[in-house]
Amino acid sequence: MNNMDIIFESQLVEGTIQKRKSQFTIIVEVDGVVVTCHCPTTGRIANIDLSGIQCLLSKSKDSTRKTPYTVEAISLNRPEDKDKSWIGINQNAVNRYVEYYLKNDGFADMIGTGNEVLREQVIGISKLDFLVGDIYLEVKTPLQQLQVHIPDYVKIKKSAPFSSTDRFVKHITQLADSLESHQRAILLTCFIYDNPGFQVIERSTRYEEVTEAVSYATDKGVEIWQANFKIIPAGVCLDKYFKLDL
Structure with missing residues (x-):
């Protein structure tokens, strides 16, 4: 990345989606812990079943928020793939x-x-x-x-x-x-x-x-x-x- 690019304050965390619970929430496994995360798009993401899909998460600065993470991107690569291509959904x-x-x-x-x-x-x-x-x-x-x-x-x-x-x-x-x-x-x-x-x-x-x-x-x-x-x-x-x- 160069000087003009947007650098996140904290690197995004990788997780595995368990399921999309609602328009606004996605259940994700992060480091062995299952967490309810915010879904930033209320509509569908193509016709993909998100279960088992890899994702990138940003952590909220608000410690009282019910959903501590936001799903920023998904990947159609397999979990074991090292160089994943990410599709932003926020x-x-x-x-x-x-x-x-x-x-x-x-x-x-x-x-x-x-x-x-x-x-x-x-x-x-x-x-x-x-x-x-x-x-x-x-x-x-x-x-x-x-x-x-x-x-x-x-x-x-x-x-x-x-x-x-x-x-x-x-x-x-x-x-x-x-x-x-x-x-x-x-x-x-x-x-x-x-x-x-x-x-x-x-x-x-x-x-x-x-x-x-x-x-x-x-x-x-x-x-x-x-x-x-x-x-x-x-x-x-x-x-x-x-x-x-x-």
């Missing part, structure tokens, strides 16, 4: 990563340098993630589908088609409308793993509505970019970012 943390690199000119090719970076800006009926200079920027971190090779030994569950698209449609439409008074607007699709380039693998139940909203936004001039972050026990780095043509 959607709440992504905005912190993006903010760090915005403020440290890590996205210079996308958004220039030296811009004022403001968080959670209200526009119309929405609250968008960032205003960078004169550019509104919204961050999305899809986890319903994973664009990675899923080994045969990983269990896959049957699940209903994804249908929760309201916030995405609202936000991308609001980005488009922001162009009436701003020169640029960006939807930044983020992955905490090496995603080759976002594709729709499985259509949602509201695919046509989403497609229409994306077409409306891109016709208005909304730019869609992708950022890949890499997570390891020591920290996070911005691996690459590029413009998408959807």
